[in-house]
Amino acid sequence: MRTFLDDNFLLKTDTAQELYHQYAKNLPIIDYHNHLPPVEIAQDTKYANLGQLWLANDHYKWRAMRSHGIPERYITGDASDKEKFLKWAETVPYTMRNPLYHWTHLELQRYFGITELLSPKTAEFIYERANEQIGQADFSARGLLERMNVAVVCTTDDPIDTLEHHQQVSKEETSFRLLPTFRPDNAMRAEDTVSLNAYIVKLEEVAGLSIGNFKQYLDALKQRHDFFSLCGCSISDHGLGQIYTEAYTDAELEVIFNKIRNSRQLTEVEVLKFKSALLVNFAEWNYEKNWVQQYHLGVMRNNSSKMYERKGRDTGHDSIGDFKQGPSLSRFLDGLDYRGKLTKTILYNLNPADNELFASMAGNFNDGTVRGKIQFGSAWWFLDQKDGMIKQMNALANIGLISNFVGMLTDSRSFLSFPRHEYFRRLVCDQFGDEMERGELPNDMEWIGKIIADICYYNARSYFRL
Template sequence: MGFIDEEYLLDSETAVDLYDAIADLPVVDPHNHIDLREVVDDEPWNDIWEVEGATDHYVWQLMRKRGVPEEKITGAAGNREKWDALAEVFPDFAGNPTYDWVQLDLKRRFGIEQPLNADTADEIWTETKRQLATDAMRPQSVLREMNVEVLCSSDDPTSRLEYHERAETEVRGVEVRPTWRPDRALKVETPAWESFVDELDAVTEPAVDDFEGFLDALAETHDYFVDHGCVACDIGTGTTPVSRPVSVERAGDVYAKARRGASLSEAEVRDYKAFLLEFVGELNSEAGWTTQLHVGAVRDYRESLYDDLGKNAGGDVSTQDVDLVDGLDYFLDRFDGEMEIVVYTLDPTHYPSLAVVSRAYPNVSVGPAWWFNDSPMGIETQLERVASVDLLANHAGMVSDSRKLVSYGSRFEMFRRSLANAVGRMVDRGRLPYDNAERLVEHVAYDRPKELYGL
């Protein structure tokens, strides 16, 4: 097997055949962090660092691990200097999926076969800069070349979705939908909550002086997203999802106390979040949306990084300390059969619990191997767990979860090859016939996400 050849990641002829059946299917990406302004404006990128490194905290983390100074990662150094610094340490990324994604990007998007390293950095910089100046490498052209059919961005409820409105007429060949993400509305214990309430007040009709007005204003943004084609809600639950019955009076008292700037007890924070999670679920159920729960991220764990660079700089981690079963119990029972629910867990030790919970509720699906788990090992391990405990046919499929547009194709390729490998082993072990396996991989790779999100 050669470097990223036709059999890349595929362990058998059966896996090769299964991948051939799904390789060219359109990409349906229900969760990503795309910069939609970049897509709508459709301006050319300037250089390969802007494409591969400028927004990718996966790349940043690994460069830091190999001793690259921050100046050459997120600092004042020029893009060429940052690219050279990446190339110098890039061979040491071997085994991490970031290595695969960057090499896949270079090969699939630019036709560059050689590995990235200090010796090839200059040639790759020059060739990619030449190609990036052409219309074929503008953002919209790249999306079409990657066969992206649908992408759903992640958007704050206070967004007016101006670029989504422009995308309807200015982006050809790709369906772009917003996703309503009310995380800041739930984080009543943080300064971001107060900012959110003020921003909500500025863009909605109901006054947010009292809790009823706040809920009405939140519902107004929900309706606004419905009108703009939204089909899903993203909720980051943090390390512990909190679902239990809480009265509107209790939640309203906590709201009033928070608005006064008073400190809240842990019980008050939990009760407020539990009430609002149920309220959001009610809005989603009425709208026919899919609710996506992202469980287990410990944000801003590395304090010095957050102090210097702020959020989304590569300082988040996962934890095993999550009570998934008790934490989701009330919410899942409350919306049993009423709406589709997709659960993403950040720590892989939670897959066994998530798979049995999903098995118990027909409207609950296991989300794709997320964040630290979207490697060939992580994807295949999760798919095999879901297949053996729940149903692989009910797996939610793949999402890019990416801020880097050119990597959408690479991430979906890695998933589809891993899917073909996992199902191919079932065929080779005599567990199912090939025609059944082919239908299954086609379903999970394409039909299932369209069905699950009503696309």
């Protein structure tokens, strides 16, 4: 029987083990989409304890704790960091076969050298041992990135962000690059005109422009897009239920914008027209600058209205959606492609039922100008676990070219999440190694090793021009 989380964890064959240890294990990490706070990287934040570092922003863990019957006080409430950690330790033994069980123990091993399993029996020991290390200088925000050999960190930033922290880090000698990503979701939330109108006021302040009509709104957002580019940004991102492609006219957009400025409720069709127009403009700006654009599609957000009112967004109350993705996604990409305005694009889906749809859709708009120009992105959110990653890679391999795949990202708010790249790399190597041993792929270690290295690092470095 194998030892849990040994050196060959997830690697079932000798060939998979060789692929991983020789071609994947030691490659740097390009984390081209995450939600790490740039201020903590700029300030090289030191953390007080494992509870603060591990649990403060991780809604994956919060969901598991709620499922285990842990009161909210120990999740997002006023309990101490240690009390929250002890409740997490109480939950962990019950997370078996959930990816959290693997991630938790990978993180304890990779960052702290702790091989004991986390449980109520070991919680005090693990907490104290980890805290002893967290007090050391190399466990700061930057130290944690260096520990995991992170070469590039691309955060997710609103158009009204000043990017001061990115600018600060760019002037310093660091072992990694910190780059912003243009994420204009808040600028599109026309279903809540009161909040959107408040957002427009903030945009006026940041852009130094008066915004009285839709064209001026676009001008202000374009100014921020230009500013992001000057600060090293070359990636945009959207987190949406689905792509919006409602037909609109300029006159309609001005009427809609006037209603927004007066905080009047829009009709459902007006909301769709507004969002559709913004998506097209953002995409055309991305093309002009040769940016990569990412579309994370399929999420149903804030399902618990009670918890949304109490805790706000991103607190663990989102789920997979069952939106009809194909027609609108096709219209959107085809319109850009037909006008010669389609830049490099990564499509992520949250519903595994759409894997083959997304993989095949990506292939419709590759035009021979760039390897893997339109990508079917890595398994996302609820799918970034063993089964979800394997299904995503199989769909991509069966329908497209997995050899051109730009690989994994953390999509995380935690500085302890980078072993997810290791998890992904082990699964890639296991898939290829298994098929080599069964004679379904040639026993060409050098060539397949190169493909593994490309998927894990080099494809992303080339695709994002890093």
